[in-house]
Amino acid sequence: MTALYADLGDEAANGTGEVPVRRIRFTVNGERKAAEVEPRLLLSHLIRHGLGLTGTHMGCDTTNCGACTVLVDGRPVKSCTMLAVQVDGREVSTVEGLAMRGASEGGTARGVGGGGLHPLQEGFKEEHGLQCGFCTPGMMMAAKALLDENPDPTEEDVRWALSGNLCRCTGYQNIVKSVLWAAAKLRSQAAG
Amino acid sequence: MTQALDEIKIGGLGASRKRVEDNRFIRGNGNYTDDITLPGMLHMEILRSPLAHARIKSIDASKAWEIPGVHLVLTGEMMATRNLAWMPTLSYDTQAVLATDKVRFQGQEVACVIADDPYIAKDACEAIDVDYEPLPVIVNPAQAVAEGAPVIRDDKENQPDNVIYNWEVGDAAGTDRAFEQADVISRLQLHYPRSHPSPIECCGSIADFNRATSKLTVYMTTQAPHIIRAAVALVAELPEHMIRIISPDIGGGFGNKVPVYPGYVCSILASILLERPVKWIEDKTGNLISTGFARDIYLDGEMALRQDGKILGVRMRCDADHGAFFSDAQPSKFKIGLLHSAFAAYDIPAAHLRARGTYSNKAPGGVAYRCSFRVTEAMFFQERMVQAAADDLGMDQAAFRRMNFVRDEDFPHRTPFGFLLDSGQYRKCLDVGLKAVGYEDFRKRQEEARARGRLLGIGISTMTEPLGAGNSREYDILGIKMFDSADLKVHMTGKAIVRTGARGQGQGHETTWAQIVSHELGIPAEDIVVEEGDTDTAPFGMGTYASRSTPVAGAAVAMVARKIRAKARKLAAHLLEVSEEDVEWELGRFYVRSAPDRGVTIQECAMAAYSNMPDGMEPGLENTAYYDPPNLTWPFACYIVTVEVDPATGVWDVLTTVAVDDCGVRINPMIVEGQIMGGLAEAYAMANMQFITFDAEGNCVGSNYMDYLLPTAWETPGFELHSEVVTPCPHHPIGAKGIGECAAVGGPAAFVNAVMDALSGTGVRNIDMPLLPDRVWEAITYHRDISGAPPVRTDD
Numbered sequence: 001m002t003a004l005y006a007d008l009g010d011e012a013a014n015g016t017g018e019v020p021v022r023r024i025r026f027t028v029n030g031e032r033k034a035a036e037v038e039p040r041l042l043l044s045h046l047i048r049h050g051l052g053l054t055g056t057h058m059g060c061d062t063t064n065c066g067a068c069t070v071l072v073d074g075r076p077v078k079s080c081t082m083l084a085v086q087v088d089g090r091e092v093s094t095v096e097g098l099a100m101r102g103a104s105e106g107g108t109a110r111g112v113g114g115g116g117l118h119p120l121q122e123g124f125k126e127e128h129g130l131q132c133g134f135c136t137p138g139m140m141m142a143a144k145a146l147l148d149e150n151p152d153p154t155e156e157d158v159r160w161a162l163s164g165n166l167c168r169c170t171g172y173q174n175i176v177k178s179v180l181w182a183a184a185k186l187r188s189q190a191a192g
Numbered sequence: 193m194t195q196a197l198d199e200i201k202i203g204g205l206g207a208s209r210k211r212v213e214d215n216r217f218i219r220g221n222g223n224y225t226d227d228i229t230l231p232g233m234l235h236m237e238i239l240r241s242p243l244a245h246a247r248i249k250s251i252d253a254s255k256a257w258e259i260p261g262v263h264l265v266l267t268g269e270m271m272a273t274r275n276l277a278w279m280p281t282l283s284y285d286t287q288a289v290l291a292t293d294k295v296r297f298q299g300q301e302v303a304c305v306i307a308d309d310p311y312i313a314k315d316a317c318e319a320i321d322v323d324y325e326p327l328p329v330i331v332n333p334a335q336a337v338a339e340g341a342p343v344i345r346d347d348k349e350n351q352p353d354n355v356i357y358n359w360e361v362g363d364a365a366g367t368d369r370a371f372e373q374a375d376v377i378s379r380l381q382l383h384y385p386r387s388h389p390s391p392i393e394c395c396g397s398i399a400d401f402n403r404a405t406s407k408l409t410v411y412m413t414t415q416a417p418h419i420i421r422a423a424v425a426l427v428a429e430l431p432e433h434m435i436r437i438i439s440p441d442i443g444g445g446f447g448n449k450v451p452v453y454p455g456y457v458c459s460i461l462a463s464i465l466l467e468r469p470v471k472w473i474e475d476k477t478g479n480l481i482s483t484g485f486a487r488d489i490y491l492d493g494e495m496a497l498r499q500d501g502k503i504l505g506v507r508m509r510c511d512a513d514h515g516a517f518f519s520d521a522q523p524s525k526f527k528i529g530l531l532h533s534a535f536a537a538y539d540i541p542a543a544h545l546r547a548r549g550t551y552s553n554k555a556p557g558g559v560a561y562r563c564s565f566r567v568t569e570a571m572f573f574q575e576r577m578v579q580a581a582a583d584d585l586g587m588d589q590a591a592f593r594r595m596n597f598v599r600d601e602d603f604p605h606r607t608p609f610g611f612l613l614d615s616g617q618y619r620k621c622l623d624v625g626l627k628a629v630g631y632e633d634f635r636k637r638q639e640e641a642r643a644r645g646r647l648l649g650i651g652i653s654t655m656t657e658p659l660g661a662g663n664s665r666e667y668d669i670l671g672i673k674m675f676d677s678a679d680l681k682v683h684m685t686g687k688a689i690v691r692t693g694a695r696g697q698g699q700g701h702e703t704t705w706a707q708i709v710s711h712e713l714g715i716p717a718e719d720i721v722v723e724e725g726d727t728d729t730a731p732f733g734m735g736t737y738a739s740r741s742t743p744v745a746g747a748a749v750a751m752v753a754r755k756i757r758a759k760a761r762k763l764a765a766h767l768l769e770v771s772e773e774d775v776e777w778e779l780g781r782f783y784v785r786s787a788p789d790r791g792v793t794i795q796e797c798a799m800a801a802y803s804n805m806p807d808g809m810e811p812g813l814e815n816t817a818y819y820d821p822p823n824l825t826w827p828f829a830c831y832i833v834t835v836e837v838d839p840a841t842g843v844w845d846v847l848t849t850v851a852v853d854d855c856g857v858r859i860n861p862m863i864v865e866g867q868i869m870g871g872l873a874e875a876y877a878m879a880n881m882q883f884i885t886f887d888a889e890g891n892c893v894g895s896n897y898m899d900y901l902l903p904t905a906w907e908t909p910g911f912e913l914h915s916e917v918v919t920p921c922p923h924h925p926i927g928a929k930g931i932g933e934c935a936a937v938g939g940p941a942a943f944v945n946a947v948m949d950a951l952s953g954t955g956v957r958n959i960d961m962p963l964l965p966d967r968v969w970e971a972i973t974y975h976r977d978i979s980g981a982p983p984v985r986t987d988d
Contacts, residue, residue: 040311054227055220057443059392060476064897067392095220121218125210128866132698133217134224134393134443163906166897168391168444169698170866171873172905 024088028053029097037084044068044079046087047094055095055137059166066165069138070094076145078164095137098144119182119189120144129178131169139165143179151187155180195791196714196778203717204710204779205926208862212702212722222441225396225413230469233398234263236459237313238478239303239320241295244331244553244890245344246324248291253303256316261308264462265316268292268302276461278347279427282419282451282669285356285518286348287556289454295324296344296516297555298892299481301454306462306470329553329890330354333490333511336550344516344551354551356518359527362544362609367496370505370542374496378581383960384569385883385981386488386513386554388480388900389561391697393443395483396473397456399463408464409436412456415445415695416735419521421727422672423452428460439725445697446874447559450521450737451484480900481892484520485554485884486561488513491573495581501595503581505542506535506608508573512549517556521737522565523667523674529558529566530658532609534574537618537656537828538596543608553890562874562936564738567657575653575941579948580957589652589949590626594619597654611658615919616828617854622654624914625830625852634834642953647837647972648847649950653942654831658824659930660743669734675820676740677731678748680709680756682813684802686795688713688720690752693733694745695725699932700863701741705749707859708926712753713760714780714794731816739930742859743825743921750925752817759813760797766806767792825921825929827855831872831942837950842969844947846876846909853934854917857927865913867932872911875939877903879947883962887984 025034028051035050047056047070056079059065063081070079071093098118120140123129130136139162146153146161153161158179159172167175203209216222253265268290271277278286291302303320307313328342335341336354345351371377397412408430414420417437425432442449459472474483489512496505512528514520522529528547535543549558561568582592597618598605605613629650638648664673677693690705706720724730733745757777764782765772768790776785783791792800801813834847851868858864874882881901884894894900920927940961947963948956955975959967967978 038311048226049229052229053220054224055222057224057393058226059394059443060897062476062896062898065392065476099219117218124218125214128211128862130214130217130698131700131866131870132391132393132442132444133213133222134391136217137220140218159905163904166392166902166904168389168446168874168902169870171869171871171911172908173869173911174866176905 022085024085026087026089027091029093035084039083039085041084042080043082043084043087046084047079047092053094053096057134057137059134064166065135066142067135067138069141069165071141071145074145074148076142095140098140119185120179123178123182123185127174127178127181129170129175135165135167139167139175143182146179147183147186151183153183194778195781197780199711199779202710202714204707205857205859207707207860209703209707209717209860211700211863213700224393224441224443225398225411226473228398228411228440230398230400233469233471234306234308234466235310235313236304236306236462236470236472237310237317238301238455239317240478240482241291241298241300241302243295243324243326244298245294245296245327245329247294247327249323249325251303252321255319255321256305259312259316259319261312262305262316263466264306265320266290266304266458266462271461274461276428276457279452279457281517281519282521283518287517287519289457293347294327297553298890299478299555301482304458304462306466329888331552331554331886331888331890333513333550336552344553356514356549356551357527358548360544360546361532363542364544366542367505367507367544371494371496371507374504375499376497376584378495378497378577378584380493380577380580380958381979382491382573382576382958383980384487384489384491384572385961386885387486387561387878387882388884389446389448389484389486389559390480390900390902391444391446391448394474394476394479395449395453395455396471397459398469398471399460400469401463401467403467407434407436408460409438410460411438411440413442413449414439415442415449415697415737417695417725417727418693418732419669419672419735420452424460427457437727439695442695442697445737447486447561447563447737448484449697450559450735451519453483476897477895480884481895482555484559485515485557486559486563487569488558489569491569493573493577495577497581497585501585501587501592503538503540503596506540508534508545510547512547512558513552513554514549514558515552515554515556518549519556520558521669523661523669524671525666526565529560530564531566531570533567533611533658534570536607536611536613537598537654539598539602539605540608545609554886560738562871562933564657564659564661564933568937571655571657571937572941575655575938576944579945583952590622590631593652593654594622612823613656613826614823614922616656616826617917617919618654618828621828621830621852621854621917624917625832625850628850628912628914629832629834629848647839647950649835649837649946649948651833651942651944651946651949652830653938653945654829655938656826656828657934657937659739659827660821660825661738661740662744662821663823664820672734673820674734675818676733676744676748677816677818678745678752679731679816680752680814682756682798684799686715686719686798688715689723690720690749691723691730692745692749693731694736694741696736696741699736699741699867700860704859704863705746708746708749709753711926712750713757739932742928743924743930744819744821746928747821747925748817748819751819752815755815755817756813760794762809763797763800763805764792767796767800767804822923825856825924827853827929827931827934829853829934829938831935831939833942833946835946835950837947837968839972842965842967842972844963844968849909849911850914851911851935852914852917853931854919855931855934856919856921856924856929858915859928861915864931868913868935869911871933871935872939873903873908874936876908876943878940879943879961879963881962881964883981885981885984893984
C-alpha cells in the first residue's frame with residue numbers, strides 16, 4: 001500500500017496540524033489503491049495528479065462540460081464535482097481502463113499500434129468523432145455507461161446520453177456516429 | 193507502362209485517411225499543458241477584480257504570504273519594479289499585466305500567488321485584501337462616446353476619450369452617387385453580440401527557467417508559438433535564442449489562444465524569480481471573463497437598389513467594442529480586421545465602410561473566433577442585409593442573390609474594397625443547395641403551413657471569405673509579415689519528418705501535412721511524421737488561426753516537398769546513369785523517359801543522398817520552404833436552413849441544414865467535413881443561445897457554463913454536406929483553400945434568416961442574436977423588432 005499523489009502538496013506533513021487528511025481505499029481500472037487525501041480534494045484532481053491518469057480532463061470545474069466524466073461503480077460521474085473521499089470503497093473507471101476492458105468484452109488482444117482498443121475508441125477514430133481530443137475521454141466514458149445499459153441505442157438515445165458533455169470542435173454528428181458504430185460492433189461481438 | 197503508386201492507397205491527396213493524432217487521444221494519452229508535471233513544479237493562481245472599473249487604493253497581501261506553502265505573491269507594484277506591469281498588445285496598444293492604478297474590467301488580473309499546490313494558492317488569493325474605489329462604468333460604445341464619459345485609459349498619453357480608432361475604406365463619393373441613383377434604399381441595423389470562443393480546455397502555461405543554462409522553456413496553450421517567443425523576448429527583455437516555447441496538444445483554440453495573456457507573463461516572471469517551474473492553469477470563469485472575447489459589434493447598413501434587383505452600392509457603419517485594451521491580433525493595416533470583405537461575393541459597383549473602435553469596462557478582445565479577422569461579422573451583416581433588401585424589393589431570396597453574384601466568367605474580380613477574387617462558381621453552389629433542400633417545394637409547403645397557422649421558414653446564406661493571410665505586402669502583425677514555413681527531412685530509409693510553423697488544435701495537421709508530402713513525393717503517409725509547436729525545432733511561422741494553415745503552411749509543405757523532389761531527380765539521374773533531362777517523374781518513382789521500366793523509387797533516391805551521391809553534391813535530403821502566398825484563398829459556401837417556429841412559445845426547431853462548400857481541392861475529405869460540421873454547430877450556437885452580456889455595473893453575465901450556453905448533442909441539429917462543387921484555388925500549389933471557419937462565418941445568417949423568413953408578414957424585420965425563445969415570442973406577439981443584447985434581468 002502506497003500513499004499516492006506526488007504533487008498535491010504536503011498537507012499531512014506541513015506541521016500546522018490544521019489540514020485533516022483522510023485515508024481512502026478504492027479501485028481504479030481494476031487496480032486496488034489507497035491514498036491519503038484532504039477532504040476537499042476533488043476526485044478529478046486525485047485521478048489526474050494523484051494517480052497520474054491525465055486522460056481524464058478538466059474543462060469547467062462546474063459540472064457542465066463533462067470532460068472529466070469517469071465511471072464510479074459503473075455510473076457516469078463528473079469527477080470535478082465529486083470529492084475524492086467519496087470514492088472510498090468504490091470502483092473508478094477512467095479512459096485509461098477502456099482498452100484493457102476491450103479484451104474481456106471481446107476486443108482484440110492488447111498489442112502495439114491499435115490492438116486492444118475498446119470498440120468506442122475504434123468508433124471515435126473510424127467516424128472522425130474527435131478533433132482536439134479534449135472532450136473525447138469524457139464522451140467515451142459517458143457513452144460507455146449508455147452502452148452498458150442499452151446496447152442498441154437510437155441516435156436520439158445517444159444524443160440524450162451525451163447531453164451532459166460539451167464538444168466545441170465536431171458539431172456532435174460524428175460523435176453520435178462513433179457511438180452507434182461502437183454499439184453495432186459490440187452487438188456483433190456479443191452475437192458472434 | 194506506368195508504375196505510379198495509387199495515391200489514395202498511400203494516403204495522399206484526397207484520401208479520407210484516419211487521423212494519426214487520434215491514436216493517443218482515444219487512449220487518454222494526449223499531452224495537454226495541464227498534463228505536464230515537472231520536478232519541483234509550483235502552482236500559480238490569479239486574483240481577479242470583482243469590479244469593472246475602480247481605483248485601487250491599496251493591496252494588502254501580508255496574510256497571503258503567511259500561509260504555509262506560499263512561495264511568492266505578485267502584485268502590480270512588484271511587476272512595475274521590473275517594468276512588467278504593462279505589456280504591448282498585438283495591435284499597438286498596451287495592456288495591464290497586473291493592475292497598478294485601476295482595474296478596468298471585471299475579472300482583470302490584480303495579483304498572483306505561487307504555492308506548493310493550486311489549493312493553497314487559491315486560499316492565499318482569498319487572503320489578499322484589495323481596497324477599491326468604484327468608478328463609473330462603461331459597457332457599450334454609445335456610453336463610451338457620450339458627453340462627459342469617464343476616460344477608461346487614463347494611463348495613456350494622448351488618449352483624451354474612449355475612441356481607439358476611426359477607420360474607413362472604400363469610395364465615399366462614388367457610394368453617395370450610387371445612392372442618389374437608387375430606386376429603393378434598404379436599411380438594417382444589427383448587433384452581433386459578444387461571444388467567447390470557449391475551447392473546453394482553458395488557457396495555461398508552465399514556465400521553466402533553468403538557472404544553470406539561463407534558458408527559459410514555456411509549455412503553453414498557444415496557437416502561435418513563434419509569435420509568443422518574439423513577444424516574450426520583447427516584453428521580458430530576454431534573448432530570443434534563450435527562449436523555447438512549446439505548444440503541446442491544445443484542447444481547442446478557435447482564436448482564444450492567440451493573444452498574450454497576463455497569466456503567461458506572470459508564470460514566466462515567477463519562474464525566473466523562484467528558479468523553479470511554475471504552472472498556471474486558468475479556470476473556466478477566468479477564461480470566460482478575461483480572455484479574448486469575440487464580436488461585440490454594432491452595424492448599420494444601407495443598400496442602394498435598382499428596382500429590378502441590382503445592387504448599386506453599399507454603405508456600412510460599425511461600432512466595435514474592444515473592451516479595456518485593444519489586444520486582439522489584427523493585420524496592422526486593417527483596424528477592424530477584414531470587415532471590408534463583406535459583400536465580396538456580390539458584384540457591387542460602389543461601397544464604403546466607416547468603423548470606430550472604442551474602449552469599455554469589459555474584457556479585452558475582438559479576437560478572430562473561428563474567423564479570419566472579423567469576417568464573421570462581415571458575412572453576417574452581408575447576408576442579413578441581402579435578405580432584408582430582397583424582402584424590401586419583394587424579390588425571391590435565391591433569385592436576388594443569383595442576379596447579384598460575381599459571375600464565373602468575371603474572375604478575376606476586384607471588389608470595391610480592393611480585394612481580388614480569383615475564382616468561384618457561386619451560382620452552381622447555390623443551385624446545388626437549393627436542389628438539396630427542395631427549395632420550390634419548401635416554399636409551397638411553407639405557404640400551406642402558413643394557412644394553418646404554422647410558421648415555416650427558409651434561410652439562405654451565400655458568401656466567399658478571404659482566408660489564409662498574407663500575402664506579406666498587405667498582411668502583417670506588429671510588422672511581422674504573414675508568411676509561413678515548412679521543414680522536411682527525408683531519412684536515408686525513405687521515412688520523413690515534416691515540421692511547420694503552424695500549430696494545429698484539432699485540425700488534423702499531423703494527418704494532412706503527411707498527405708501533402710505523400711502527394712508530392714509518393715512516400716506513403718504512414719512513413720511521414722509531422723511535428724509542430726516547438727520553437728526550438730519548428731521553422732518560424734505565424735501560427736494557426738484565421739483558417740490560414742492549409743493556405744499558407746500547407747502550401748509551404750508542398751513547396752518544400754518539391755524542393756526535395758528536385759534534388760531527388762538529380763540523385764535519380766545519377767543512379768540511372770542518364771542526364772537529368774531524360775528523367776521523368778510519376779508518383780513515387782523516377783524513370784528513364786526512353787525506357788520506362790528503368791527507374792528508381794523515391795526511397796532509393798533517399799538512400800543515395802546519404803550513401804551514393806554524385807561528386808560535388810551536398811549530401812542529405814532535407815530542406816526548408818518559406819511561403820508567401822500571392823493572394824488570399826477565397827472559398828465559397830452556400831448554407832441553407834429550414835426551421836419551424838412555434839408562435840406560442842417562440843421556440844424554433846431546425847428542420848434541415850444543408851451546406852455546400854467549395855473549398856477547392858480537399859486534402860482529406862473526412863477532416864474537411866469534420867471542420868464544416870463543427871463550424872455549423874457554432875453557427876447554430878451563435879444564432880440560438882451563445883452570448884455574453886453585462887449588466888450596468890459591468891458584471892459579466894456568461895461567466896460560467898450555466899450562464900454561457902453552449903449547445904449539446906441534444907440541441908444541435910443534424911447536417912447535410914455537399915462537396916460536388918470544386919474550384920481549385922489557382923495560386924495554391926495543390927489548389928486548396930481554407931475551410932476551418934467557413935461554416936461558423938457564413939452559418940449564423942442562414943439560421944437567423946430562416947427564422948426571419950418564418951416571421952415574414954408578421955411585421956418583424958429583425959431580431960438580433962441570440963434568437964432566444966422569449967425574444968422570438970416577443971417579436972411575434974407584439975409585432976416588433978428586438979434589438980441589442982438581451983437585457984440583464986435582476987431580481988429587483
